[in-house]
Amino acid sequence: MKPLCLALLILFSPVFVRTADNWPIFRGNTVLNGVSHSRFNPPLKLLWSYKTGDEIRSSPVVADNKVFVGSMDGHIYALDLSGKLLWKFKTESSVEASPIVIKKTVVAGSQSGVVYALDHRSGELKWSFRTQGQIVGSANWFTDGLGLRVLVASHDFNLYCLDLESGNLIWTCETGNYLNGTPATDNRRVVIGGCDSYLHIIDARGKVLAQLEIGTYVAESAAISGNLAYVGDYDGGFTCVDLVGMKQQWRFDNPRILPFLSAPAVNDKLVVIGSHDKRVYCFDKFSGEVLWTYQAYGKFESSAVLIGNRVLICSDDGIIHLLAAETGKALYTYELGLPIKSTPALIDGLMIIGAKDSGLYAFETGP
Numbered sequence: 001m002k003p004l005c006l007a008l009l010i011l012f013s014p015v016f017v018r019t020a021d022n023w024p025i026f027r028g029n030t031v032l033n034g035v036s037h038s039r040f041n042p043p044l045k046l047l048w049s050y051k052t053g054d055e056i057r058s059s060p061v062v063a064d065n066k067v068f069v070g071s072m073d074g075h076i077y078a079l080d081l082s083g084k085l086l087w088k089f090k091t092e093s094s095v096e097a098s099p100i101v102i103k104k105t106v107v108a109g110s111q112s113g114v115v116y117a118l119d120h121r122s123g124e125l126k127w128s129f130r131t132q133g134q135i136v137g138s139a140n141w142f143t144d145g146l147g148l149r150v151l152v153a154s155h156d157f158n159l160y161c162l163d164l165e166s167g168n169l170i171w172t173c174e175t176g177n178y179l180n181g182t183p184a185t186d187n188r189r190v191v192i193g194g195c196d197s198y199l200h201i202i203d204a205r206g207k208v209l210a211q212l213e214i215g216t217y218v219a220e221s222a223a224i225s226g227n228l229a230y231v232g233d234y235d236g237g238f239t240c241v242d243l244v245g246m247k248q249q250w251r252f253d254n255p256r257i258l259p260f261l262s263a264p265a266v267n268d269k270l271v272v273i274g275s276h277d278k279r280v281y282c283f284d285k286f287s288g289e290v291l292w293t294y295q296a297y298g299k300f301e302s303s304a305v306l307i308g309n310r311v312l313i314c315s316d317d318g319i320i321h322l323l324a325a326e327t328g329k330a331l332y333t334y335e336l337g338l339p340i341k342s343t344p345a346l347i348d349g350l351m352i353i354g355a356k357d358s359g360l361y362a363f364e365t366g367p
Helices: none
Strands: 045-051 061-063 066-070 075-080 085-090 100-102 105-109 114-119 125-130 140-143 148-153 158-163 169-174 182-185 190-193 198-202 208-213 223-225 228-232 237-242 247-253 270-274 279-284 290-295 305-307 310-314 319-324 330-335 345-347 350-354 359-364
Touching: 061 100, 061 345, 066 105, 066 359, 075 105, 100 140, 100 148, 114 148, 140 182, 148 182, 182 190, 182 223, 228 270, 270 310, 279 310
Parallel strands: none
Antiparallel strands: 045 359, 061 066, 066 075, 075 085, 100 105, 105 114, 114 125, 140 148, 148 158, 158 169, 190 198, 198 208, 223 228, 228 237, 237 247, 270 279, 279 290, 305 310, 310 319, 319 330, 345 350, 350 359
């Protein structure tokens, strides 16, 4: 049986624009484009590390000078930027999902299917909501004019829309199989890809607008850029979807038939994604032409981040790669020496990453 697939969503219009001092959600913003505007230059210098009780698959986020991350030890952690523990919250089970931070509230799902909303200062529980399946992808949020809404995808086949303040259910949208990824939003459409091999495009009321066949499991989240969405799949396909015409714009099929288990990063020209075939692929975002590939020694499950004209990406052999976005040439590598599934959080002069040894690592970057 193929591994659990991940889900993707597109929504209505970002309610939070990431600044250089915040990275409050997996991929940095609600459209999940993985673009950073932070100051980042090599070499990396390890500032501190913090050990949790089990491996970290969750990607850390940063907001209000605090770092938030989940651990497979069943806790959600909050640390300050010096690595000091501020609080930790015990959940029912492992936390693979990345937290989000919105309006002083930390929201994260657990593998027991419970969504937790915590006060970002104290870690006190504001509310919880129980689904009927595992939650392994980050939540997301949008506004519908009546309030802030939280989107959560579950392995019970449902996409949930909850009220941020109360945790009350606003609507659900049922699909045909597991949903395992992170919602993306442009405040007009919700798009989620699932293990039923479809990309589901949904509006703010939970009404399905279209279902586009991908042909196999969608194994990670999508990135949104304007009226285009980009997503990789379990069979090595990478698809660009036109969200106006509700149709495929272009598609790449990897002859190696190895999965894309990371999310793409997209800017005004390029789309970059890592593969289980140990390569990073860069496409022209409009035509789908492969502009370059980069060969590494480890597989990629951590997602790429675009920083100006550079690409930052981590492989599961513990190497942090900095590449030239135009050519794919390696500019700098750092050997952490520990398997990495987590995706980095970036703020000015600081990079934070989780590893499978249970550690959270913070690096100072150059001026």
